[in-house]
Amino acid sequence: MITAQNVFIGFGKAAKTLAGALANRGESVIMIEASDKMYGGTCINVACIPTKTLLTSSQNNRLGDAQENYRSAIVNKNDVTGTLRSSNLHKLSDKATVTVLNGWAEFEAPKQLKVTYQNGKVDQISGERIFINTGSTPIIPEISGLATSPFMQTSETLMDQRRLPKHLAIVGGGYIGLEFASIYANFGSQVTIIDAGKQFMARDERELAMAVQRDMAAKGVEFELNAQVTQVINQVGEAKIEFNQDGQQRTITADTILVATGRKANIAKLGLDKAGIATNQRGIIVDDHLRTNVDNIWAMGDVRGGAQFTYISLDDYRIVLDQLVGDGKRTLAEQELVPHVVFLNTPVATIGLNEEQAKNQQIAYQVGKLATTAVPKAHVLGNTTGYLKVLVDPANHEILGATLYCIEAQELINMISLAMHQHLPYEVLRDQIYSHPTMTEAFNDLFGTIK
Ligand SMILES: Cc1cc2nc3c(=O)[nH]c(=O)nc-3n(C[C@H](O)[C@H](O)[C@H](O)COP(=O)(O)OP(=O)(O)OC[C@H]3O[C@@H](n4cnc5c(N)ncnc54)[C@H](O)[C@@H]3O)c2cc1C
Numbered sequence: 001m002i003t004a005q006n007v008f009i010g011f012g013k014a015a016k017t018l019a020g021a022l023a024n025r026g027e028s029v030i031m032i033e034a035s036d037k038m039y040g041g042t043c044i045n046v047a048c049i050p051t052k053t054l055l056t057s058s059q060n061n062r063l064g065d066a067q068e069n070y071r072s073a074i075v076n077k078n079d080v081t082g083t084l085r086s087s088n089l090h091k092l093s094d095k096a097t098v099t100v101l102n103g104w105a106e107f108e109a110p111k112q113l114k115v116t117y118q119n120g121k122v123d124q125i126s127g128e129r130i131f132i133n134t135g136s137t138p139i140i141p142e143i144s145g146l147a148t149s150p151f152m153q154t155s156e157t158l159m160d161q162r163r164l165p166k167h168l169a170i171v172g173g174g175y176i177g178l179e180f181a182s183i184y185a186n187f188g189s190q191v192t193i194i195d196a197g198k199q200f201m202a203r204d205e206r207e208l209a210m211a212v213q214r215d216m217a218a219k220g221v222e223f224e225l226n227a228q229v230t231q232v233i234n235q236v237g238e239a240k241i242e243f244n245q246d247g248q249q250r251t252i253t254a255d256t257i258l259v260a261t262g263r264k265a266n267i268a269k270l271g272l273d274k275a276g277i278a279t280n281q282r283g284i285i286v287d288d289h290l291r292t293n294v295d296n297i298w299a300m301g302d303v304r305g306g307a308q309f310t311y312i313s314l315d316d317y318r319i320v321l322d323q324l325v326g327d328g329k330r331t332l333a334e335q336e337l338v339p340h341v342v343f344l345n346t347p348v349a350t351i352g353l354n355e356e357q358a359k360n361q362q363i364a365y366q367v368g369k370l371a372t373t374a375v376p377k378a379h380v381l382g383n384t385t386g387y388l389k390v391l392v393d394p395a396n397h398e399i400l401g402a403t404l405y406c407i408e409a410q411e412l413i414n415m416i417s418l419a420m421h422q423h424l425p426y427e428v429l430r431d432q433i434y435s436h437p438t439m440t441e442a443f444n445d446l447f448g449t450i451k
């Protein structure tokens with residue numbers, strides 16, 4: 001039996017950060033990670049970092065042979081993820097009180113785990129505290145011929161292919177679908193998004209959705225909305241994808257199908273029932289402090305069935321650390337107002353209310369709007385697509401929300417988020433002295449348009 005004060009299942013964002021913090025306090029830590037290709041977790045190995053690395057490469061590689069550009073981008077992406085994987089491992093494994101085990105963990109009892117290594121060897125582990133951070137996996141919809149299709153890929157497997165798809169059909173037009181569509185269209189694939197939803201970017205205001213759809217279409221991305229895929233027929237060299245759309249049966253062919261229809265919490269084969277840990281259809285049930293129903297067992301990150309973002313997993317670490325070494329006041333409530341970013345050629349970043357929601361909910365607001373083309377730095381960067389829009393409260397002048405569709409929106413949104421969390425009147429951002437030329441200085445003019 002190997003024992004430690006703190007045992008972590010899964011090397012995710014929350015786990016690795018909390019493990020490091022507890023080890024720095026001299027506590028003993030066991031980190032159990034199923035795959036030696038996943039040290040550091042999903043984000044750095046197969047999700048956020050590789051996709052954003054590929055997006056950058058796809059934007060830079062406009063000349064030359066498309067297939068060769070793609071192949072070298074994959075090699076570069078592997079270099080980036082390999083470097084981060086190694087540094088993430090060493091950040092923990094080099095600490096005196098940390099043991100990293102490479103095997104599959106499952107519960108045998110509330111405080112007891114079994115770890116099975118690749119060679120079949122098994123260790124028994126016990127911990128005073130156990131933290132579950134096992135992440136999520138792609139949902140593969142039950143569509144005849146899809147799961148067994150040799151043309152089917154997930155976000156993870158597609159990024160390991162060194163052959164550029166000729167025609168990439170993406171089932172699902174959410175975060176992953178849109179980001180991969182941008183990347184692969186830039187590299188030169190023909191891309192078709194097939195989404196079951198009636199509305200494109202249903203969570204966002206129509207003005208934004210229409211602008212994004214128009215701009216992606218201009219880059220060659222095709223959209224099939226309100227489309228229920230009924231069957232995949234696998235042929236030599238390509239698949240036929242049949243779908244129902246507005247009462248009509250339609251078919252397209254593609255040599256690669258990316259399934260991007262959401263991700264589900266990784267709770268299978270964890271032995272949660274042996275520990276008596278309660279789950280629902282979304283994942284492990286936790287309270288506002290991320291405690292499961294079993295004492296001294298927490299669940300953090302995607303596995304707890306909340307919003308699936310790395311920065312949410314990181315904040316989960318803060319909530320748990322605060323209980324262990326602080327005053328325990330931090331809860332999930334702080335995660336209610338967070339930015340969201342879709343990383344496209346022109347990124348989309350939103351926070352709080354959009355104008356449609358304010359209207360529908362009859363919330364009083366004033367609006368400020370600026371076309372990206374009015375921002376000098378956008379010209380310097382060579383991308384003047386889009387607009388910036390903010391809503392403010394007419395009574396106290398605080399910011400109610402922002403929709404930024406412009407180059408560098410992923411950075412700008414964090415300053416708006418800060419102002420919202422600090423309850424600053426919008427005039428603070430309007431009258432700030434910003435360095436020049438930057439995208440941030442757009443706030444002088446943007447908030448100057450409030451009326
Ligand atoms: C393609 C893609 C792009 C994304 N882009 C972004 C983005 O730009 N920004 C953003 O904020 N979010 C993004 N996300 C979401 C983000 O990646 C996840 O929300 C985040 O990585 C979840 O981290 P986590 O802490 O829950 O655990 P993870 O990082 O998923 O770690 C879980 C770990 O547990 C291990 N594991 C599982 N079961 C066991 C077991 N029984 N025993 C031992 N180990 C186990 C797994 O191997 C894995 O390493 C993206 C996701 C995808 C798929």
Ligand SMILES: NC(=O)c1ccc[n+]([C@@H]2O[C@H](COP(=O)([O-])OP(=O)(O)OC[C@H]3O[C@@H](n4cnc5c(N)ncnc54)[C@H](O)[C@@H]3O)[C@@H](O)[C@H]2O)c1
Pocket residue numbers: 141171172173174175176177179194195196197227228229260261262263307308309341342343
């Ligand atoms: N930039 C980021 O922060 C980022 C990037 C990628 C992924 N992520 C995270 O990963 C999660 C998973 O991403 P995702 O894109 O897989 O999920 P998603 O929930 O964002 O989108 C899923 C899409 O698939 C569609 N869909 C569902 N079933 C379908 C079916 N049978 N046929 C056709 N369409 C179908 C839905 O209508 C929806 O548009 C995201 O929710 C997000 O939390 C974040």
